[in-house]
Amino acid sequence: MxxxxxxxxxxxxxxxxxxxxxxxxxSGGERAAYHALYPARHALHSSDEFARACGLPAAPxxxxxxxxxxxxxxxxxxxxxxxxxxxxxxxxxxxxxxxxxxxxxxxxxxxxxxxxxxxxxxxxxxxxxxxxxxxxxxxxxxxxxxxxxxxxxxxxxxxxxxxKDFVPASSISVPEGLDFSNYDFTLAGEPHRWGDYAVGERIDHVDGVTVEEAEHMLATRLWQNTAKVHFDRTQREDGKRLIYGGHVISLARALSFNGLANAQMIVALNAGAHANPCFAGDTVRAWSEVLDKAETGAPGVGALRLRLVAVKDGAAPFTLKDEAGKYSPEVLLDLDYWALMPL
Amino acid sequence: MxxxxxxxxxxxxxxxxxxxxxxxxxSGGERAAYHALYPARHALHSSDEFARACGLPAAPxxxxxxxxxxxxxxxxxxxxxxxxxxxxxxxxxxxxxxxxxxxxxxxxxxxxxxxxxxxxxxxxxxxxxxxxxxxxxxxxxxxxxxxxxxxxxxxxxxxxxxxKDFVPASSISVPEGLDFSNYDFTLAGEPHRWGDYAVGERIDHVDGVTVEEAEHMLATRLWQNTAKVHFDRTQREDGKRLIYGGHVISLARALSFNGLANAQMIVALNAGAHANPCFAGDTVRAWSEVLDKAETGAPGVGALRLRLVAVKDGAAPFTLKDEAGKYSPEVLLDLDYWALMPL
Amino acid sequence: MxxxxxxxxxxxxxxxxxxxxxxxxxSGGERAAYHALYPARHALHSSDEFARACGLPAAPxxxxxxxxxxxxxxxxxxxxxxxxxxxxxxxxxxxxxxxxxxxxxxxxxxxxxxxxxxxxxxxxxxxxxxxxxxxxxxxxxxxxxxxxxxxxxxxxxxxxxxxKDFVPASSISVPEGLDFSNYDFTLAGEPHRWGDYAVGERIDHVDGVTVEEAEHMLATRLWQNTAKVHFDRTQREDGKRLIYGGHVISLARALSFNGLANAQMIVALNAGAHANPCFAGDTVRAWSEVLDKAETGAPGVGALRLRLVAVKDGAAPFTLKDEAGKYSPEVLLDLDYWALMPL
Structure with a gap:
């Protein structure tokens, strides 16, 4: 065969x-496609000029x-x-x-x-x-x-x-040259710096996106992901196409701009659970919790350890688990990551 | 907060x-995305070679x-x-x-x-x-x-x-170097030059596009437009996502290629009204009216002042307003702009 | 007019x-769009490095x-x-x-x-x-x-x-410099080389894609194809938008990666029939038959003549024609082409 x-x-x-x-x-084609697929607005990834002002040769x-x-x-x-x-x-x-x-x-x-x-x-x-x-x-x-x-x-x-339960802050790799000393908070979109976030703080990211079949298939194909269940409605008995978990990660991360606009780069993935499946028609929202904070040694660069939770229609604010410790049915994603933010 | x-x-x-x-x-990524999202065919924006033949360094x-x-x-x-x-x-x-x-x-x-x-x-x-x-x-x-x-x-x-009621022709900015003296009408797609259009002339652009939710959301996100009503179906009581008015502008402008293929560049926006909301499932059509004509001083370059009207399913030809001067319910957009065209 | x-x-x-x-x-924008629209994975078109290892200056x-x-x-x-x-x-x-x-x-x-x-x-x-x-x-x-x-x-x-009934192998044009002598089968995704395929062999490509309206319209617009029936649901009495036949060709070719990953380049189109119309909601699958084989003279480069058949939901394996020689209603495409493959 x-x-x-x-x-x-x-x-x-x-x-x-x-x-x-x-x-x-x-190429720039994948960058444009990413912007069309997700409401991504982090300035370091959107603008070569902004990235240069942060010590990088161009926007990664x-x-x-x-x-x-x-x-x-x-x-x-x-x-x-x-x-x-x-x-x-x-x-x-x-x-x-x-x-x-x-x-x-x-x-x-x-x-x-x-x-x-x-x-x-x-x-x-x-x-x-x-x-x-x-x-x-x-x-x-x-x-x-x-x-x-x-x-x-x-x-x-x-x-x-x-x-490891999580990547220790000391193992984080800061991109060569990254320097947030002259960070432009106005261009970045929010005034909140590393010092403004407290461990335990939770942020409701407010915005929502109702997902369409065409969108998640375009996204998943873009990454040459070939899992049948994302593309072929005959694969599941209910005739639904299962949305690639990574699509929900990107949606939630992009939505988290609103409240975490300065969490510019993801540098570590500590843990992640795709708590429940996501399907076309779901309206995806997100909330975050600050789990930890660390300095990095790079000029002006701090790190936040964040829990990013994606939920769908009907979820109460900050929904996560039920009393038995099981994810609520509205929870799609529970992600634990480190991001870099100006001090 | x-x-x-x-x-x-x-x-x-x-x-x-x-x-x-x-x-x-x-980058070229946004250009490709624009071509996927709209039936845009103006040669000056499609081909580096065509743009160079018109005195520009590449296709803007x-x-x-x-x-x-x-x-x-x-x-x-x-x-x-x-x-x-x-x-x-x-x-x-x-x-x-x-x-x-x-x-x-x-x-x-x-x-x-x-x-x-x-x-x-x-x-x-x-x-x-x-x-x-x-x-x-x-x-x-x-x-x-x-x-x-x-x-x-x-x-x-x-x-x-x-x-100002409209941008006077004398205030139009013609791109540096633009020269339509050796304009190739065959490659551009239509033989009609500036002199062939008469003030008061109306053009039915014939073609139509039925709009899908995924398309207008991809487009609106591409421009990092964050208005909730375009993406989140829970924002309106009727559960509909309102299509970004600019999506209708781009659709209508692209459809106007058929009859205005040589109106290569938009140089002024005189006025514009989003007359009625547009929703997924609507089939969008367009018609234009020549409002004024002017020369620009640049070699071979004339300007047309155009009304561009987008309408949806069921509109009679050249639908605009009712007897009371109110926009007909099928009218989506009434746009007044200046475009550059070879003399 | x-x-x-x-x-x-x-x-x-x-x-x-x-x-x-x-x-x-x-530009790279069209390449990214192609990857988002089709499950295309042929390495020569995906990776500049892979293409260079095959003697080309970059990935075409x-x-x-x-x-x-x-x-x-x-x-x-x-x-x-x-x-x-x-x-x-x-x-x-x-x-x-x-x-x-x-x-x-x-x-x-x-x-x-x-x-x-x-x-x-x-x-x-x-x-x-x-x-x-x-x-x-x-x-x-x-x-x-x-x-x-x-x-x-x-x-x-x-x-x-x-x-001609088909392009003779002697008329095939092999891209200048193409050399499969050091072809990396692991990076390409499959071990099967030219010698492993036998004339008459048939391959069921297994995977399927359920097509959405937004996808085929994005694709068809990307190529500036203006045929009304693909975009305007009022053009047909049944209110359906007819999917551009080329969309089915690209879908089928991309699906054929699974079993023909090393059929890297299409060099000739011998014949093609759009046997039945394709509409949104159809789940498209593909199968291939080896029609002929030839050497090309280029180092390490062989050619396979392939029949590529796209079918939709409900087709039995290798469905093609009925006893009267008419295409079965599930057959969408019957394409006859030559592809280059490492010897």
């Missing part, structure tokens, strides 16, 4: 390195463009037969991605654990995105539940990697 | 200058790309709480915008007049778009009706700016 | 050359970008009043198209044959796409059935051009 059936649980070996296919050269891509590009390449090898995308950890952006860069991805299998039912198992991979010079631009750990094709294959010795 | 609630009528002061946030670097962006980019930046400060977008005047394109340019906007409050009901007022601003060298690329006056938050704040002294 | 009513059958003269309007400069546009751009320009002159798009033949890609290139089109009328009912006739044109240096990048023959406006105009002497 010439087509790719995707890998099943028994096809993964601990320690193996998977080189993902189809490198991608990004939104950090989630790097994430989606790297992630999309892993889908045919990692999650084509995934039953669930279980989590993220230890995500670090290591170098900005610029128009003209060519990105490819590779993943190392760092954990395998068959489920007790014998029908599926959890695969842990550490994925790295690399640019045309072979420099890593992003790395993260992700684990997914994958079906077995042949239930008779014996279970591998269970290995669950030890993962 | 960290989020932007938008300004209310009492928050504006006569003479104040508002620097709008989030500068934007434009469609003039409405400049307009939307400049306009979008003003929304969070000017029209987030606007009840109505009342009018435009004295709009002039001063310099083409090219791929690689970074655009920002600023507005001066030039008029304020509280309504007699005491609940809202009219705010007049003169907005300028500036490129990375600080050169103005576009300016226009716009007035909007804005709600008051605190009805007890006393009304300001009413100031209504004196605005 | 200033608008273009399109040409009718009696408006064509044998041997006349029609220069089509609106040249187009393409997907060959169908060239096709759609050239085709779109012909619509106002050739198919605005076409009743049916009857066929393609003798299509050859002659030179890659790169970001920055400006493309225009011209067509020569090579055949005319009035139908026996006297109400329409078949027009045969040979269309060439040319870049800014006047070099041909693509040529193909297409024939369409066009209505007569004036039934009293006498029929022209019938001329039906002699067309």
């Amino acid at each position: 010439k087509t790719n059936p995707g890998r099943f649980f028994e096809d993964y070996t601990l320690g193996e390195v998977i080189s993902h296919a189809v490198p991608r050269t990004l 891509f939104d950090d989630l463009v790097a994430f989606h590009t790297v992630f999309g390449k892993t889908v045919p090898d990692i999650s084509l037969n995934a039953v669930a995308n279980l989590g993220y950890a230890e995500g670090r952006w290591l170098k900005p991605v610029w128009p003209g860069d060519t990105i490819r991805s590779e993943s190392t299998v760092i954990g395998l654990k068959q489920n007790s039912n014998g029908r599926s198992g959890v695969v842990y991979v550490r994925t790295r995105g690399l640019n045309q010079s072979g420099e890593p631009v992003l790395e993260y750990v992700r684990w997914v539940m994958v079906r077995k094709r042949d239930l008779d294959v014996p279970a591998p010795a269970p290995v669950v990697p030890e993962l | 960290k989020t932007n609630p938008g300004r209310f009528f009492e928050d504006y002061t006569l003479g104040e200058v508002i620097s709008h946030a989030v500068p934007r670097t434009l 962006f469609d003039d409405l790309v400049a307009f939307h980019t400049v306009f979008g930046k003003t929304v969070p400060d000017i029209s987030l709480n606007a009840v109505a977008n009342l009018g435009y005047a004295e709009g002039r394109w001063l310099k083409p915008v090219w791929p690689g340019d970074t655009i920002r906007s600023e507005s001066t409050v030039i008029g304020l007049k509280q309504n007699s009901n005491g609940r809202s007022g009219v705010v007049y601003v003169r907005t300028r778009g500036l490129n990375q060298s600080g050169e103005p690329v576009l300016e226009y006056v716009r007035w909007v009706m804005v709600r008051k938050r605190d009805l007890d704040v006393p009304a300001p002294a009413p100031v209504v700016p004196e605005l | 200033k608008t273009n009513p399109g040409r009718f059958f009696e408006d064509y003269t044998l041997g006349e050359v029609i220069s089509h309007a609106v040249p187009r400069t393409l 546009f997907d060959d169908l970008v060239a096709f759609h751009t050239v085709f779109g320009k012909t619509v106002p002159d050739i198919s605005l009043n076409a009743v049916a798009n009857l066929g393609y033949a003798e299509g050859r890609w002659l030179k890659p198209v790169w970001p920055g290139d400006t493309i225009r089109s011209e067509s020569t009328v090579i055949g005319l044959k009035q139908n026996s009912n006297g109400r329409s006739g078949v027009v045969y044109v040979r269309t060439r796409g040319l870049n800014q240096s006047g070099e041909p990048v693509l040529e193909y023959v297409r024939w369409v059935m066009v209505r007569k406006r004036d039934l009293d105009v006498p029929a022209p002497a019938p001329v039906v051009p002699e067309l």
